[in-house]
Amino acid sequence: MTEVLSEQTGRGAHSGALLEVDNLHVEFRTRAGVAKAVNGVTYSVDAGETLAVLGESGSGKSVTAQTIMGILDMPPGKITGGEIRFRGVDLLKLPEDQRRKIRGESVSMIFQDALSSLNPVFPVGWQIAEMFRMHRGSSRSDAKKKAVELMDRVRIPAAKDRVNDFPHQFSGGMRQRIMIAMAIALDPEILIADEPTTALDVTVQAQIMGLLAELQRDSNMGLILITHDLGVVADVADKIAVMYGGRIVENAPVHDLYKTPAHPYSKGLLESIPRVDQKGQELYAIKGLPPNLLEMPPGCAFHPRCPYRRDNCVTEVPPLYTISGTRGSACHYWREVIDEGER
């Protein structure tokens, strides 16, 4: 892959972050109409950094990730604008054969449901080894040896004996480890984890998050963690992008967001979660429902649910206002939200 990119840019010649998503627009053409899933998303990740993309179902967080990987179903999906730059090269303009080399080798991804992401009719070792056979042209025996090493690295006990087992013979946590082994096989520079622990029990979740953090430290990967869990985010993220209705409504370093949220949606989310370390009274609930992507509300997508709403929220789409060098909020009244938000 490096050759592919160095041909075009010369490695390390560009000045921006490692991976930059710039004003990305994605829509789905369905029979019921056009669903605008991603409406101008911009974020970036650097080596060794963890970006958490936080949002509820339908917020566009997974579609953005799929577009970065180039695994979006097209049609019905269609990229209608924007750039995704990896080391300064726009991935969306690369031909598929070069794209394919980057996928898995420089940017790789793990998914929520490991059982349906693994092929049930091949042994797991074969599936991990496929990475080396396809990308590196390794021989079968070499590739298998490396698969065992990887299984050891993600702490699958007795890896040597289990390399020929099939996915159904592993528990949920072990399957997710196999997914991680496949994703890190070729030492990617960026790892995208789409809800990696949502289907797992809490003690197993802690194991997997610990493993991801360790792998990231060892190889200085950039990590994009896509999740809806505010607890997991608080544990591992360096910075956060909160998504709502296909837009980033707030981005901030992790401590700032939890201390002084600058968007009514992030604030509402933080107040609505029950906590294990304190027992509250009635929970704050954001009223109403997430927007229907086929009929987005005019103006700010959050305005029907927002306690800070004024007249211009219905008519003017708020831009992502700059609060400081590292923070932004897509709310006309972010100052008010912050002032009131000292928790």
Place this chain on the structure above:
Amino acid sequence: MRANAESILEVRDLVKHFPLTQGVVVKRQIGAIKAVDGVSFDLHRGETLGVVGESGCGKSTLAKLLMALERPTSGSVRVNGKDITAARGAELKRMRRNIQMVMQDPYTSLNPRMTVGDIVGEPFEIHSDVVPKEGRRRRVQELLEVVGLNPDHINRYPHQFSGGQRQRIGIARGLALQPEIIICDEPVSALDVSIQAQVMNLLERLQNEFDLAYIFIAHDLSVVRHISDRVAVMYLGKIVELGSDAEIYDAPTHPYTQALLSAVPVPDPDGRDRRQRIILQGDPPSPANPPSGCHFRTRCWKAQDICAEQTPALEVRPGSDHPSACHFAEARDVVNAQ
């Protein structure tokens, strides 16, 4: 919760083993999945008992046993003093009216071909003496209003509602027969964060309004703490610790409870580097072949020889005021310890 309130549900030594068989024509039993393996507790009127544990610990089987949807291998479930496991026919039907359930997945637990009115009104078809036929439609509309849905939507179908609204439909159906006990099996785990809070607030409001007792089964410990008066922690078919929410969350004595609590991510990045984590190794053993003695000993850092030999009873141990099934029970605040 009112202290010393009367018990409306008494569960004693409840056991459910599912046979494991081999052979197609002649089935031989080669073992048993010990899904629920000796569970005892009381539920008082108007209180919420949270049941937490990981997948496979038997919490959903427990729910089915309480509903008399499964027959226990042994043990008893007394509802207002009467054993539901021994009841049959008309008596069982009458007892079931008093104990209703809200399911986890609002997408699959509602029949897509029935209107909301039919779904919520179906209990009245089965228990036809509760509301006379003429009054049923009005009663259904009242129920919809109680759970915060528009009563005019009575003729709509489930697919026309969002996940949170569907869960409200499921709750309305559970309320239809005016039960005293509602079993909620993971009622909010399929919902988005902003919708979870709405449904939990609804459940709490209904509890106060109708004096309901909840068994609240969930794997999310924060949700359970928020809603529960008392909490039971299950591991491999047994309750390992039982106490009030403060006892369990602030002074857990069983190592499994401590590990479970310390693994819960706290939504606050301050001090995350100092937070101490007890990370358990491996996965829970199979309930078909649980370890001898204490089931948790294979993953426990305190395990000694005695743990393999003697099964620790769920009893109050020195240094703590709530029952714990550990030979070396010792209170330790893992949530606030930083």
